[in-house]
Amino acid sequence: MASGPPRPSSDPDRKRTIPVYMKAVSGSLGGTVEACCLQPIDVIKTRLQLDKSGAYKGIAHCGATIARTEGVRALWKGLTPFATHLTLKYTLRMWSNAVLQSAFKDPETGKLTNRARLLSGFGAGVLEALVIVTPFEVVKIRLQQQRGLSPELLKYKGPIHCARTIIREEGLRGLWAGAAPTVMRNGTNQAAMFTAKNAFDVLLWKKHEGDGKVLQPWQSMISGFLAGTAGPVCTGPFDVVKTRLMAQSRHGGELKYKGMVHAIQTIFKEEGLLALWKGLLPRLMRIPPGQAIMWAVADQVIGFYERKFLIDAPV
Template structure:
């Protein structure tokens, strides 16, 4: 009789140990703020390299030194405001929606989630963030980052708000959202990247630290950084072409009647025929310099926030 009475208690306890989606969202938003401030220069260099079709920059170091010497060190933080806001909102939605999707794929009997379910949950979170947040914020960020010069008076876009107003005035709302040619590669990039990242992060936590969500084990920041770093290395290799395509589609001005790139497939064919296959992975090294460290920073913050919630509420739950 005692054993039979303990089973529902254990089942109830396991249900209480699920991290609510809103806590995942909060942890992601805080992690995004810290990541943006630390890694913005790498993102600027990546964007400049991807837009460079004339060989102006000879590599990462040359690009960084050229930008800082000709435009000032602050130019390496161009687009920080939309980038930080973008990351904060993106991680909030990504972490929260992924938690919601995971609850859908959770086995009602065992409480376990298969790798298949984690992949689909990550992909769904990536698609959602791509369509609702990533598109307009990255358009503004890339338009700001591609500008060259020292004097703000000579720049077309004076800042994030002015950039938004100018794009809408010249290109219509579709310049930021709606019927936009960059939606397809952005969906593919973010969906694939998040599917790989969430699945890999969970696998590395289990393999390296024997960590299960809600088990009360709080990872040290350095442990979260290692898992996050390794998880962040998978996406850039898989999504390199989509990232290049997205960047160039976002950068081109839609005010004129003729656009160089008419869509994802058209752009891939043009890049391949004119610049070669490897051009589809332009900016891969700076992406690897930004995304894995960025994921390491984000998860170090997010896991501590989630760990604090586990320690204060889940483990003390009756």
């Protein structure tokens, strides 16, 4: 007998489940669209976080300066690793979160508690940080901190050349610089984001997973935007420290920052408390809109599956 997509149970009280692979596909497509739309804000955020001399007066001044002195294309520096990174990250994030949620669900009722949702999100964030985010962000940040567009003047000629150079000069560990703050940042972010997204869907739109109701893109964008706001404020210091650790090279000199705790202490001592939240505004300009874009795409993909295979399919 031919097998096909899961059919809904004849028990109306049993919660319909969306396959893990569909969550992964939805995240992949959402990440690709997000990367193309929001790369310039990420470049500006990185430049602001690395600016120790006050060369940039703010977001608008930073963007205008980059465009004027390096060309508009410079605002999309690092797009290839950024887009690849986001696509793979969201694929792994949505897949691992779905797997963990399935493991934490009550076997009798199929319900998921808020604590289980938080733990699932945190686990997904830790996994993506170690497997994908850290090495891709090291390459992205090294490319973004270079000034100018002339290849002959740049140390790193592109993503692959950058990765090879880091491995040759600093060893394989160089691609995992800043792993500790990245784990803390991503774990906390995803724990909050998945829990908040579900809560806003239920609170604002009375949407429950598997109920067949497909949110309009603007509804998904509102829920995603709101869910994406808390993380950047809470994890600002981890993000600044991550950027500083990833940007410094182990080749040909002593490392200024010895690790996450030492970096926090050094930045606080030399630049003050607010320096630990450098780049917060561009993060808030990028992450909540990014979540809005990603969820608008992901919810439509998942909604299509729900309509076609969970609701319309015969029992």
